[in-house]
Amino acid sequence: MSHDSWAEPWKIKMVEPLRMTTREEREAAIRDAGYNSFLLRSDDVYIDLLTDSGTSAMSDYQWAGIMLGDEAYAGSRSFYHLVDAVHEVYGYEEVVPTHQGRGAEHILSQILIEPGDAVPGNMYFTTTRFHQEHAGGHFYDVIIDEAHEPDSLHPFKGNIDLAKLAAVVEEYGVERIPYVSFETNVNMAGGQPASMANLREVYEYCSANGILVMLDATRALENAYFIQQREHGYADTPIHDILREICSYSDGATVSSKKDNLVNIGGLLLLRDPELARKARSLLVAFEGLHTYGGMSGRDMEALARGIEEMAASDTHVRSRVGQVEYLGDGLIKHGIPIVRPVGGHAVFLDARAILDHLPQEHFPAAALTAALYLDAGVRGMERGIVSAGRDKETGENHHPKLELTRLAIPRRVYTQSHMDVTIESIARVHENREDVRGLQFTYEPEELRFFQARFEPVG
Numbered sequence: 142m143s144h145d146s147w148a149e150p151w152k153i154k155m156v157e158p159l160r161m162t163t164r165e166e167r168e169a170a171i172r173d174a175g176y177n178s179f180l181l182r183s184d185d186v187y188i189d190l191l192t193d194s195g196t197s198a199m200s201d202y203q204w205a206g207i208m209l210g211d212e213a214y215a216g217s218r219s220f221y222h223l224v225d226a227v228h229e230v231y232g233y234e235e236v237v238p239t240h241q242g243r244g245a246e247h248i249l250s251q252i253l254i255e256p257g258d259a260v261p262g263n264m265y266f267t268t269t270r271f272h273q274e275h276a277g278g279h280f281y282d283v284i285i286d287e288a289h290e291p292d293s294l295h296p297f298k299g300n301i302d303l304a305k306l307a308a309v310v311e312e313y314g315v316e317r318i319p320y321v322s323f324e325t326n327v328n329m330a331g332g333q334p335a336s337m338a339n340l341r342e343v344y345e346y347c348s349a350n351g352i353l354v355m356l357d358a359t360r361a362l363e364n365a366y367f368i369q370q371r372e373h374g375y376a377d378t379p380i381h382d383i384l385r386e387i388c389s390y391s392d393g394a395t396v397s398s399k400k401d402n403l404v405n406i407g408g409l410l411l412l413r414d415p416e417l418a419r420k421a422r423s424l425l426v427a428f429e430g431l432h433t434y435g436g437m438s439g440r441d442m443e444a445l446a447r448g449i450e451e452m453a454a455s456d457t458h459v460r461s462r463v464g465q466v467e468y469l470g471d472g473l474i475k476h477g478i479p480i481v482r483p484v485g486g487h488a489v490f491l492d493a494r495a496i497l498d499h500l501p502q503e504h505f506p507a508a509a510l511t512a513a514l515y516l517d518a519g520v521r522g523m524e525r526g527i528v529s530a531g532r533d534k535e536t537g538e539n540h541h542p543k544l545e546l547t548r549l550a551i552p553r554r555v556y557t558q559s560h561m562d563v564t565i566e567s568i569a570r571v572h573e574n575r576e577d578v579r580g581l582q583f584t585y586e587p588e589e590l591r592f593f594q595a596r597f598e599p600v601g
């Protein structure tokens with residue numbers, strides 16, 4: 142079947158009721174939450190765009206798999222189904238299951254990184270960088286400059302800058318660089334893809350120098366979609382084949398299955414070298430579980446195997462997924478609301494600095510906008526600005542990130558087009574009355590990862 146719409150390739154069989162709240166109830170809820178969206182109860186939220194992690198809706202085929210999961214401690218049938226699905230869709234030979242993405246990052250960092258090593262990567266992801274540094278590595282950001290510009294329309298803002306990479310190799314020497322950490326559809330840059338040409342070029346450069354390339358393939362499916370849409374020569378290539386080609390330019394990958402893979406929990410460490418896989422499995426049994434379950438139950442693995450098959454079975458799934466994100470972004474652009482462009486694969490980012498230009502960054506515009514949005518119609522986003530950036534460890538001063546954003550991440554297969562319309566209307570209303578939004582100040586500031594548990598009150 143061929144049509145131009147991103148319309149969903151599924152219909153709804155089971156529904157989950159949502160609680161509608163009044164303005165008064167939301168005022169009480171956000172006050173009780175210290176104006177921090179992380180501290181709201183989900184029962185007080187109407188449309189929950191806090192994260193797309195572990196919030197996907199599973200299909201009837203996956204739910205049927207939950208009943209069929211084999212809970213054998215060793216050699217579970219569901220594990221072998223998972224291995225087959227990975228071979229078919231990603232193409233890596235060695236499959237090491239973990240409880241979620243950070244479990245895979247932990248094992249990979251421990252088997253490859255020695256204290257004092259350098260690990261170049263494109264921007265960073267919080268848990269990925271934590272595990273690299275925890276193993277004694279130094280992280281170096283080698284993403285292209287455009288990734289840090291909210292207004293740059295570069296189609297592949299996730300690309301690695303080869304000159305920056307070569308400079309790290311020059312400084313450290315190849316023997317101190319265990320691998321290049323290459324994230325697909327870079328989360329912290331707004332869900333921005335890398336091009337196939339860049340993936341190929343980085344792999345060729347690294348292979349020639351004896352350096353491994355490890356993908357963070359958590360969002361490789363969404364990256365494959367953007368390659369199909371934007372890169373010369375791929376318009377007629379099926380997503381399945383593009384995804385396989387992306388993975389072919391690497392020696393392994395970590396995957397958080399809570400994103401592309403359409404399940405609520407799970408992760409994967411995928412490798413080609415059997416010797417490396419042997420090392421990984423010997424740590425796995427200490428930190429995660431036996432090598433045929435690694436922290437997942439049999440039914441989790443069965444649902445995951447089916448989710449992996451389903452996401453790549455045809456192009457319609459990812460087209461509809463990214464199509465819905467673009468629908469939300471385009472609707473906001475039509476209302477003249479400043480957002481990060483191009484719209485990414487998993488989320489729309491509101492430019493809070495531009496929207497609330499009467500607030501200094503010290504009054505936390507993105508946190509204030511996130512709270513104002515919740516108050517208006519019960520839509521929950523997440524602050525990604527000065528609060529998330531934290532303080533400088535040495536000087537104690539706030540970091541002042543260029544990007545001061547409210548993130549609206551879209552769960553997969555969960556909300557409808559009318560939910561997106563409500564979200565657009567609500568943001569347009571907040572935007573119209575933006576002069577009324579007051580800044581916030583801390584009443585409680587945690588020392589580590591302060592954005593999760595900080596509490597605020599309106600300024601003045």
Ligand SMILES: *Cc1c(COP(=O)(O)O)cnc(C)c1O
Pocket residue numbers: 194241242243244266268269324328357359360396397398399400407408
């Ligand atoms: C979510 C995520 C992770 C971490 O995975 P968890 O399953 O949450 O542990 C790593 N990398 C990227 C790009 C992610 O989006």
